[in-house]
Amino acid sequence: MIELMAGFSQTFASEDILMRIRLFAEDHFDGEIKKHLRHRRWSMRMNGLYWIEDFGMRTMKTELDRVYQSRKLTKQEEIQILKIHIKNGSPDVMKALMHPKHEFTEFEYSLLFQTLGNTDFEGLMEVAGELPDVMHHSLIDSIGLRRNTRYAGFLEDKLGLASSEIRIRALKAIVAMEHYLPGDILADHLKAESWQERLMAIKVCEYVRNPELTGLLSSLMRDASFYVRSQAAQAIMRLERGQQVLREIAISEEDLYARDMAEQWLERGRIT
16 A cells, blocks of 8 residues: 555655645554664665655654664665755754765765755856865755856856866856856867867857857867867867868868868758
């Protein structure tokens, strides 16, 4: 019955129906879920935690605190408990994120950050400068996933940092939200030492479509990285005179790889 109801709860978006399901679960499933949380088997405890999240239960704080404080707490259990606290609006969740019991990866932090509501995410943004690198990187990735243009200025500031890793992540987030960047800023990143940074900058060029960058994009057709050459050709193709530029490269360019790439994209035809 619990598994059936948990699956049932995921098919509705109505707050009224979800509230009724939550109240039903708190009245009828409380004892059984507590048994799962106290079970010796990790899989049984995780099932209990998943059910609490599925039902949005708010009567399990004492049990969740007990599991969280246990010396046997696993990383997966900690992450799931933090997700539940985030969704329930726990006031202490930010402190727990800043000082986890286990060492989280960037991917794990990103999963948790995507669960944050707008208010909590804004609070995280306010302390961005105090975050360790792993959280800072995940925060930038999360901005891209949220596609909230209000944080575009934050990302632009990151483009001026010395860290290539930060610049690449900021450009990736800017691509995700399709935020406009001026040609002179893009030109700096198109000349970057890192091929990943050049690649991300080219992706921005694809929707900015600035004809002043045609020369730089053409030169990147000779790049040592196949991915950069291909992305540069795609960006050129999106320009108003893109096909003509690629034809000239295919005919007169001395670099064999650049000619081949231009021919490949001309065969694909015009893209929008």
